[in-house]
Amino acid sequence: MVFVSAYFSGSETGMMTLNRYKLRHQAKSGHRAARRVEKLLRRPDRLISLVLIGNNLVNILASSLATIVGMRLYGDAGVAIATGILTFAVLVFAEVLPKTVAALYPDKVAYPSSLLLGPLQIIMMPLVWLLNSITRVLMRMVGIKTDAAISSAxxxxxxxxxxxxxxxxxxxxxxxxxxxxxxxxxVNVDDIMVPRNEIVGIDINDDWKSIARQLSHSPHGRIVLYRNSLDDTVGMLRVREAWRLMTEKKEFNKETLLRAADEIYYIPEGTPLNTQLVKFQRNKKKVGLVVDEYGDIKGLVTIEDILEEIVGDFTTSMSPSLAEEVMPQSDGSVLIEGSANIREINKAFNWTLPEEEARTINGMLLEVLQEIPSANTRVKIGNYDIDILDVQENMVKQVRIKPKKTVKESVGS
Incomplete structure (x- = not known):
């Protein structure tokens, strides 16, 4: 009876400890034992009832038999002796040992156990159904819902x-x-966009030689065309298409250039990247201009920028990499360019610099100070000491950031 109880205890633990997603994958792959186990686990209430019925029956029977044997051998004292020995045997051999093994090796226990549990469930279905019905009635009496769906998502x-x-x-x-x-x-488009002041464009009102020279030396695949100011955009030109027109057409002028340009695709600020990736795909676009609530242009985003968020920087990127903008020092501080992206710095160094109001170190300092700081100024932001080393052209060019030690770190050191 103890060994039978061990079988039920181990089977229950093995079934409930199984990795459901691994089990589902193996079942879909045609694994027979996995299919049997998955079928049993579709109704866990029935499985648990079956295991508990079997376990309790053999335990009660074992207790009765041990009591009879103890009384025949030692009289009334035999009841206490049998109780002590059986309690030890059940705990060790029918509970702790099989459940521990099943928890460590659920696949090796659950899959073979399903060979016997399946037929047993069919044989004992009337008793299982009766037990479950009584249990559901009692649960409803105390206000517990029994029809709540369990989501595995x-x-x-x-x-x-x-x-x-x-x-x-x-x-x-x-x-x-x-x-x-x-x-x-x-992450939204504001976090990864090329800021307005770094957008490369061609003023269509420039002289033709200047426009041709800019096209010939452009390192980008697409260029914004505008009149006088970036606020008056007229189209997005594919440089490769412009080169093709240069070689194929005898007359290549501003009108030809404007006809070759695509319509500007605008992106509202704050659009999440997962949403914008779908919109790029749906609209068959690869680049767009980010605009604020007033329609003013804030920056430019390409599909490559979003993909870089997933797979990392491409070697063809024209922007400086994070490794080029930071320089760790021996004293634990880091020299950082003012144009470095705060979110990338936080990810690289596991820092918590504020990134809600600004995307660059320069923007963060201007937001905190509400003025353009001078060089050799120290600022404390959160748990960080920031020394402003260089300020040029109304911008912070370089800073030194050193995280302050927390109380826990100070005690540990």
Whole structure:
């Protein structure tokens, strides 16, 4: 009876400890044992009732038999002796040992157990049904809903935890890419856009030689065409198309250039990256201008910028990489360019610099100070000491940031 009880205890723990997503994958792949177990777990209430019925029956029977044997051998004292011995045997051999083994190796316990549990469930179905019916009635009497659906869907935070715990099964690069996909909705176009002052464009009112020279030396695939000011955009020109027209047409002038330009695609500020990626795909666009609520242009975003958020920087990127903008020092501080992206710095150094109001170090300092600072100024923001080293052209060019030690770190050191 003790060994039978161990079988039921181990089977219950093994079934409930199984990785449901791994089980589902194996079942879809045609694994017979996985299919049997998945079928049993579709109604966990029936499975638990079956296991408990079997476990309690054999335990009660074992107790009765031990009591009879004890009384025949030692009289009234035999009841106490049998109780002590049976309690020890049940705890060790029918509960702790089988459940521990099943928790450590759920696949090896649950799959073979399903061979017997399946037929047993059919044989004992009337008793299982009666027990479940009584249980549901009692639960309803105390106000517990019995028809609540149990969802197996995972939240984004749960998916993130699974990715973190799969470190030994995938490369760090693939792990970072999966985490970046989950973070897309937390990042919007304002965080990755090329700011207005860095947008490369051609003033269509310039003389033709200047326009041709800019086209010939452009490092970008697309260029904004505008009149006098970037606020008066007239189109988005594909440089490759312009080069083709230069070589094929004898007459290549401003009118030809304007006809070759595509219509400007505008993106509202604050659009999450996952939403914008879908919009780029749906509208068959690769680049757009970010505008605020008043229609003023704030920056430029390309589909490559969004993809870089997932897979990392491309070698063809014209913007400086984070490695070129930061320089860690031996004293624990970091020299950082004022144009460096705050979010990338936080990710790289596991910092918590404020990134809600500004996207660059320069913007953050201007937001905090409400004025253009002078060089050799020290600013404290949160847990960071920031020394402003260089200010040029109304912009902070370089700073030194050093995180202050917390109380825990000071005690530990």
């Amino acid at each position: 995972l939240s984004k935070e749960e998916l993130r935890t699974i990715v973190y715990e799969s470190r030994s099964l995938m490369s760090n690069r693939n792990q970072d890419m999966l985490l970046s996909v989950l973070d897309l909705e937390k």
